[in-house]
Amino acid sequence: MHATTTQRIAISTSGLRKSYGDKVVLDGIDLEVAEGTIFALLGPNGAGKTTIVQILSTLIAADSGDGVVGGHDVARDGDAVRRTIGVTGQFSAVDDLLTGLENLNLMADLNHLGRAEGKRRVAELIEQFDLVGAAKKPASTYSGGMRRRLDLAMTLVGSPRVIFLDEPTTGLDPRSRRTMWQIIRKLVGDGVTIFLTTQYLEEADQLADRIAVLDHGRLVAQGTAAELKRRIPGGHIKLQFTDATELDAAAHALAGSSRDDAELTLQVPSDGGVQSLRTLLDRLDSESITVEELSVHTPDLDDVFLALTGQVDNTRSAVR
Template identity: 75%
Template sequence: MAQHTPPAAITATGLHKAYGDHVVLDGVDLRVQAGTVFSLLGPNGAGKTTIVKILSTLISADSGRAGVLGHDVATRPEAVRAAIGVTGQYSAVDGLLTGRENLMLMARLHRLGRARGRRRADELLEHFDLVDAAGKPASTYSGGMRRRLDLAMTLMGGPRLIFLDEPTTGLDPRSRRDMWQIIRDLVADGVTVFLTTQYLEEADQLADRIAVLDHGRIVAQGTAAELKRRVPGGHVRLRFTGTEALESATRVLGGEADDDALALRVPGNGGVASLRDLLKRLDDASIHPEELSVRTPALDDVFLALTGRRSADDDTRKASR
């Protein structure tokens, strides 16, 4: 029986974009499955925002093709715009208007009508925990509240796909985690999320699939676990109840033994095939570990290995020391 291929919310083939002699995108291919979180990682200047602008019809690619929800971005931009929402790096909230007024402005832009727009605004204010602040000017909101209002404005038109371009930049850790939960809730409701970020923990927490962009090229794609297995340093840690079992396992598997902890560290990528082989070798030798754990490199190690640069996550950790 042929396997069903999940529908693609986004497809892109050979996207190129240059400004004069400066090449921003150099042949980008992407496929984003509907109803998932797809995260695009990359250092500043890698071309992440340019991809979002092309896919959301704000600018045109010099060459290549892209489709969003079945619509070609070059030939059917109106259909694309009607089906998507975009939340950029910088809030689109009008600080002189109240939270409710900002939402009603978006309702008018989407031609929802007064009654329907009011109902939708009430729903979103409730969902984003902004009811108490609805009548206050948005200029009085905290950073996290403004980002929630910004996303609520994006959702007024009921988009099936949302582009979130650096959505948690500048937020404190609690507000960032609140935004993560909102994103999870959106995907649970069937919305596709295209997330660009420099925060690797964010991608690790949210993304079903990740692509790493560097100097205008996709240098790696896969799940977080798949990307981590590409970087050396992964290992399997086995713990035993006695020294005899530890010594026997060391003879069979090699690796680095820790006599005090009764543990053995065996290099490996943590893949299913390698784990199956390791356990079979132990079973054939009648060696039974008490505990097994797989350690893989962090996503930050992947980012450094692929781009030669540290991530914003790593910079933030260093600055806080």
């Protein structure tokens, strides 16, 4: 990925490597994330997703290679990186013995906010994350969705410009997950950069400006969701006809298509791109073939993930 003239790079890595004994976890990772965007990292369990987050958030050191976050080198200027970022990990950092308000006040103290500024920021986040009614209740009484909202609110106390979300919606019900998506979109709308690892392919598809797929420590693909889907065979344009005569004419004109006489439909292989669609329509027009309905079908991220890694969880469209 390359930033445009209007985008600056918030996160970049070059040749990032990490091993534990003989096991290579990261094997030369090169990536760039533009400011004010959502970047999603997908990969099977053990692919190295969390390791990348840990390196970029200065929790562990890489064996070699470079990482820069918010203009600061993660190896040489860790303090500056930590002042720039927020991290919400796979497991909640919420203290169950404290109330939601006390958890947020603790984070205000840790971020060295003054008394007045801390009180203002905490009140703002309680309102933003719909925790007003629960603020003075112990966090142990919170639902899963409320805990994740509180966890993310705690991450935001210091107003970070770059946020690492390591599988932030794991275990949430669909409604709570979509609430988190709304919060994430609003953060990006305010100019925050999100680096997201997720086990939910739909989540990456819905949220991410760009997606990278990590497998066995290597990035095997990067691009927008649409770009990744177009790389996978199986896309097609489905044509619906009103009579068999038009179906016959189209099948004769469009080599490589497959027909369903009972349904009066024809499937034409396609990458789903605009140019492919335009070419098809021009061909139909030149042959004076009338189509009743047309629909474009492209592979989804399940297909992409399976093709790139050989793994997929068909029960919930999820990867770890």
